[in-house]
Amino acid sequence: MTLDVPVMIKLASYAGAGLCIGLGAIGAALGEGFTAGMANQGLSQKPEQSGDILKNMLVGQAIAESAGIFALVIAILLLFLGAPVTTMLKASALFSAGLCMGLGAIGSGIGSGYPGGHCCLGLARQPAISSRLTTNMLIGSAVCQTPAIFSMVVALMLMFMDFSQMPLWPTWAAFLGAGLSTGLAAIGSGAGGGLAAGASCEGISRNPDTVGQVTTTMLVGQAVSQTPSIFGLLVSFILMFKTFPESTALAASMALLGAGISMGFGGIGPGIGNGMTAEGAVRWISRNIEATGALTRTMLVGQAVSQSTAIYAMVVSLVLIFVV
Amino acid sequence: MEDISKITQFVINLFGLNLVFNVETIIMTWIVMAALIVFAFLASRNIGFLPNPFQVVGEFFVSAFYGLTKDALDEDMAKTYFPLICSLFMFLLLSNWLGILPKLSEPTKDLNTTLGLGIMGFFIAHHAGIKTKGLKKYAKEYCEPMFFMAPLNIIGELAKVVSISFRLYGNILGGAIIILVVSHLIYSLALPPFLMCFFSLFIGTIQAFVFTMLTLVYISVQVK
Numbered sequence: 332m333t334l335d336v337p338v339m340i341k342l343a344s345y346a347g348a349g350l351c352i353g354l355g356a357i358g359a360a361l362g363e364g365f366t367a368g369m370a371n372q373g374l375s376q377k378p379e380q381s382g383d384i385l386k387n388m389l390v391g392q393a394i395a396e397s398a399g400i401f402a403l404v405i406a407i408l409l410l411f412l413g414a415p416v417t418t419m420l421k422a423s424a425l426f427s428a429g430l431c432m433g434l435g436a437i438g439s440g441i442g443s444g445y446p447g448g449h450c451c452l453g454l455a456r457q458p459a460i461s462s463r464l465t466t467n468m469l470i471g472s473a474v475c476q477t478p479a480i481f482s483m484v485v486a487l488m489l490m491f492m493d494f495s496q497m498p499l500w501p502t503w504a505a506f507l508g509a510g511l512s513t514g515l516a517a518i519g520s521g522a523g524g525g526l527a528a529g530a531s532c533e534g535i536s537r538n539p540d541t542v543g544q545v546t547t548t549m550l551v552g553q554a555v556s557q558t559p560s561i562f563g564l565l566v567s568f569i570l571m572f573k574t575f576p577e578s579t580a581l582a583a584s585m586a587l588l589g590a591g592i593s594m595g596f597g598g599i600g601p602g603i604g605n606g607m608t609a610e611g612a613v614r615w616i617s618r619n620i621e622a623t624g625a626l627t628r629t630m631l632v633g634q635a636v637s638q639s640t641a642i643y644a645m646v647v648s649l650v651l652i653f654v655v
Numbered sequence: 656m657e658d659i660s661k662i663t664q665f666v667i668n669l670f671g672l673n674l675v676f677n678v679e680t681i682i683m684t685w686i687v688m689a690a691l692i693v694f695a696f697l698a699s700r701n702i703g704f705l706p707n708p709f710q711v712v713g714e715f716f717v718s719a720f721y722g723l724t725k726d727a728l729d730e731d732m733a734k735t736y737f738p739l740i741c742s743l744f745m746f747l748l749l750s751n752w753l754g755i756l757p758k759l760s761e762p763t764k765d766l767n768t769t770l771g772l773g774i775m776g777f778f779i780a781h782h783a784g785i786k787t788k789g790l791k792k793y794a795k796e797y798c799e800p801m802f803f804m805a806p807l808n809i810i811g812e813l814a815k816v817v818s819i820s821f822r823l824y825g826n827i828l829g830g831a832i833i834i835l836v837v838s839h840l841i842y843s844l845a846l847p848p849f850l851m852c853f854f855s856l857f858i859g860t861i862q863a864f865v866f867t868m869l870t871l872v873y874i875s876v877q878v879k
Contacts, residue, residue, distance in 0.1 A: 408840075473853075474861060477826060484829040487836055547723065551872055554865045558818040564825050565817060623726065624875075631876055635811060642807065642814050 336419055343422035347429025348409035351486075354433030355402025355440070358521070362395035362444020369448030373455035380458050384451050387465060391447020394472040398439040398479040398521070405432040405486050417495050423503035424494060427510030428486040431567075434514030434595075435482020435521075438602070442525025443472035449529040453536025460539045467535055467546055471528025474553045478517035478524075478560040478602075485513045485567050498577035504584035505575060508591025509567035512648070515595025516563025516602065516641075523556035523606020530610040534617025541617045548616055548627055552609025555634045559598030559605075559641040566594040566648050573652070586655040590648035597644020604637040680765040687749045687762060691742075716741055723868070727875040732783075736874060739779065743772070744867040751827055751859030755851050761859075763827045766820065769866075773820035776870040777812075784877030819869050826862045830854030 334342075370388035374381055409429055450468035454461055489506060531549035535542050570587060612630035616623050666675050698713035706714065720741040724733040747763065754761040762768045785793045797808045834854060838847045 404837075470861060473857060474865075477822075480829040480833070481825050484825065484832055487832050491836070544726070547868060550861065550865050551868050554822060554869055555818075557822060558814070561818045561821045561825065562814070565821055624879075627727075627872060628876055628879055631872060638814075639807060639811060642811055645814070646810065 336417075336422075339419060339422040340425065343426040344409040344429075347426040348406040349429075350426075351409065351429035351433040352399075352402050352406040354430075355399050355406075355436035358437035358440025358442075359396050359399030360440070362440045362442065362447070362525070363392040365441075365444040366391045366395060366447035366451065370451035373452045376452075377455040377458065380455055383458065383461055384454050387454055387461070387468070388447065388451050390465065391444070391450060391468060391472065394469070394476075395440055395443040395447060397476055398436040398443070401479050401483045402432050402436040405429065405483065405490075408490065412490075418499065420494055420497060420499050420502055420506070423506045424489040427506045428489040430507075431482050431489070431510035431514040432486040434511070435486075435517035436479050438518035438521025438523075439476050439479035439525075440521070442521040442523065442528070442606075443475040445525040445529030446471040446475070446532050449532035449536075453532050457536045457539060460535070463539060463542050464532060464535055467542065467549075468528070468532055470546065471531055471549060471553070472525075474550065474557075475521055475524045475528060477557055478521040481560055481564045482513050482517050485509060485564065485571070488571060492571075497574060500577060500579045501575055501584035501587055504588040505570040505573075505591075508588045509570040510591070511588075512570065512591035512594040512598075513560070513563045513567040515592075516598025517560045519599035519602025519604075519606075520557045520560035521602070523602040523604070523609070524553040526603075526606040527552040527556060527609035527613055530614040531617075534614055538617045538620070541620050544620060544623045545613055545617050548623070548630070549609070549613050551627065552605075552613060552630060552634075555631065555638070556602055556605035556609055558638055559602040562641055562645045563594050563598050566590060566645065566652075569649075569652055582655075586651045590651035593644050593651065594648040597647075598641050601638050601641035605634045608633045608637060677765055677767060679760060680762050680768060683753060683760055683762040684750070684768065686759065687746060687753060690749055691745060694745075716745060720744060720867075724871060727871050728878065732787075732878065736779075736783070736871070740867055740871050743870060744863055747772075747823070747863035747866055748860060751863050752855055754827075754831060754859075755855045761827050761831065761855075763823055764831050766824045769820040769824040770816075772866070773816045776819065776873060777816045780870070780873040780877045781812075783874050787878045815873065819866060819873075823862050823866050826858055830858055 366388055370384050373384050377384075405428065409425060446468045450464050453464050457464070489510065494502065494506075527549050531545045534545045570591060575583070575587070608630055612626045616626050619626075666673055694709060695713075697707075698709040701707060702710060721733065721737050724737040724740050728736060750761055750763045750768070753759050754764070781793075797805045799808070830850075831854075834847060834850045837850060
């Protein structure tokens with residue numbers, strides 16, 4: 332058996348497809364399980380609301396599933412599209428696309444399970460405001476999908492863009508780094524955004540009059556929790572679109588791969604941490620509506636501090652790309 | 656699939672400087688601006704006790720965003736910054752919705768648009784901070800908690816511009832790419848209208864609101 336270019340491309344797309352849907356299934360399943368568990372709790376508190384709760388559970392699970400469906404789409408594309416046989420570089424791009432989408436779907440899947448679950452529990456507490464709760468849940472879990480959408484963008488760009496002019500060394504490492512950067516950084520942001528959305532559903536069910544402020548703060552909090560995944564996207568774009576000088580030295584390739592790994596892992600913690608901050612702010616705004624301004628500002632300052640580690644990671648990856 | 660990365664550019668060479676214009680983005684931005692001006696004209700032409708439909712929509716925007724601005728800033732500053740916040744939202748909303756019309760595309764799909772708006776928000780927020788607190792107190796905040804943290808604080812402020820503009824750009828571009836690829840694969844049967852509803856109308860509205868609220872809270876963090 333010889334490992335020529337067509338064989339390598341096939342190998343990479345099959346391995347990428349497997350990793351994509353395998354990793355992508357983790358998050359969606361966890362999120363849906365959380366939603367269903369909370370729905371059971373709600374049902375036991377208010378059995379007469381079973382129809383409404385069941386409907387909401389299914390809607391919430393359907394949204395949590397969408398990250399998994401993104402991964403499925405990419406996996407099917409990798410399996411059946413039959414990428415044109417160009418250069419060895421395509422193999423690296425296809426494998427990275429699968430890896431990126433698979434990792435990126437984990438966080439959004441877990442995250443969008445939280446609002447669904449808390450919405451079901453909230454329905455048991457306040458059956459009268461089901462439409463307001465459902466709207467808030469839909470907005471919250473749709474925003475949770477943003478990191479998965481970023482991963483899908485990077486995956487589709489890696490699959491469909493024409494990279495044939497670029498040198499194989501060190502661009503293959505840049506592509507792998509691009510996939511890892513967005514994919515890993517999306518884990519934390521997706522899960523963190525979900526924490527804020529869950530707290531907002533809980534808060535609205537406790538105090539339905541606060542829906543305006545709670546939804547607004549939730550959106551701002553989620554947006555800031557997504558910042559690490561945006562840094563990941565930025566590093567990925569630089570790695571994909573910058574033309575690197577050809578060099579067969581291992582150090583040049585490893586610097587680019589390291590840039591992606593640095594930003595990817597560096598983004599996980601700040602994403603979840605920012606989500607926790609937003610969760611706290613949203614939860615307490617619903618209990619103390621007068622303090623909305625102070626709580627929002629404190630949330631932003633706290634998030635800026637916990638975000639600084641993501642900024643360190645970004646600085647290190649930019650140094651690895653441009654200086655080393 | 657080649658049109659994912661295709662940009663129509665128009666290059667002018669002026670005194671040795673290459674000025675590059677993204678033609679499509681500029682035309683789409685002008686379309687949005689023209690639509691907003693026409694809307695403003697229709698909404699404010701016959702203001703009366705029995706409002707016409709345009710006045711109802713206009714009043715909805717004004718009252719909703721005046722309330723939000725007043726919550727984040729105080730009454731005096733809200734009068735200064737409310738027109739900016741309201742028109743920013745209306746511009747972004749129309750920009751993000753423009754892609755559902757055939758032959759048109761979202762100007763926010765171009766990083767230059769979102770980065771421009773992000774930099775604008777950055778300067779407005781810092782100008783507001785210097786104006787209310789004075790230069791000395793403003794500069795002192797960069798040296799918190801220790802003076803040697805100043806470079807990192809400055810990078811943190813610049814990262815805000817990156818994050819706010821890439822968030823809008825990534826979402827809108829992502830939606831457009833997903834619609835393009837899926838439509839291509841299924842020969843534009845049945846699915847694209849639903850994808851457009853989700854990505855353009857729903858995500859577009861949320862992201863326009865998020866961008867506007869973040870600009871507002873960045874101003875509010877600076878002035879308080």
